[in-house]
Amino acid sequence: MRPSKERTRPAPQLDSRQRVQLVEAAIRAPSGDNCQPWQFRFAGNGVEIDLLGERSESFFDFRHRGSLLSIGAVVENIRIQAACLGIDTDISYPAGNGPGMPAAYIRLFDGLEPISSRRGRVAAALTRTVNRRPYLPIRIPIQKQEAWTAEPIEGTEVTIIEDRHAIGRWAWLTYLGDRIRWTHPRIHRELFAKILFTRAEAESKRIGLEIDRLGAGPAAAAIMRYLAPWSRMQRLSRYNIDRLLAAQTRALVHCAGALVLVTIAGHAPAEWIRAGEQVQRLWVIAHEQGLCVQPLPVSMYLDQRFQEEDVLNFMPTHLPLLRNMRSEFASLLGDRIGAMIYRVGYGVRMKHPAVRLPAQSFYAQTDEETRNGY
DSSP, rough: OOOOOTTTSSSOOOOOHHHHHHHHHHHTOGGGGGGEEEEEEETTTTTEEEHHHHHHTTSSSSHHHHHHHHHHHHHHHHHHHHTTTTTEEEEEEOOOBBTBSEEEEEEEEOOOOGGGGGGHHHHHHHHHOOOSSSSEOOOOOOHHHHHHHHOOOTTTTEEEEEHHHHHHHHHHHHHHHHHHHHHHHHHHHHHHHHHHHHHHHHHOSSEEEEEEGOOOOOHHHHHHHHHOSSHHHHHHHTHHHHHHHHHHHHHHHHOSSEEEEEEEEEOOHHHHHHHHHHHHHHHHHHTTTTEEEEEHHHHHHHHHHHHHTTTTTTGGGGGHHHHHHHHHHHHHHTTTEEEEEOOOOEEOOOSSSSOOOOOOBBBBOOOHHHHHOO
């Protein structure tokens, strides 16, 4: 836990509009399959953030690490919005896991001048989204890259990968991970349960993966509906459909302007939350610069599960792929832990951010707030 700022510093007297602004910024953070696993309470002089594990349950959310990354992204968004309002922040990590047991606590302090220059950063945080479309393989100017690493988060390391051979190695890992993803029955079931096939369904549910955000073009809905039955996917895999689908992602990685890798030293919840802060900070800055971003953590998370569980939750046919991945990761990461890798580049930007549940559905009032009429 970081040393707290002086507790004698005054806490801001937030009005209802400012509270709404902080929560609305918070919920624009990314989460696995857009599951939005958060809950907020304004308690004491700050904001408590709970992790709702029932929303984030997924094969990839092993030991809630993906959700903890999302909590970190929430923290960063609140930090950005608070600075724009003239509010300073200090973060602690209670590492709770469930309603009423905060994973992170943001203490708020008065005393900053409102940072008007951060309005562009706030706008980027509110509109940032995943972009799975093809990018142009154009080198990103060094001035933009320097901005990504100018504000490091404690305990994280950021590596910018531009060398085409190194990008090719990561593209290969993405290919191996995607082959496992397309041939794993539980992952397949979870993916198709979360896809929102129509705009009406997306607007109604407001949680899950919108079909037009999967980067498969105009025919996405028809393709994904066809692949939805697991029995059909099994049959098609005999004809290497998994290789074809994985090769498409591999090609997208090859065309990136750069890859950005965020690593940490250990698996403590606080380390994963801080990694999420760093991931979101980089992503928001890149979006503010007009760049497109797509997270590509599948192979890293599969490898971490393989390291801790061996083949317990995999198919026998996955073992050669997992061993190949393990060898590559041991070479690329050494003793560091991969928290996130994403491709960054120039491309056609998404018109709208992903849907979200209404802000009030994430808000848990304290007894004090109820008495005061918030």
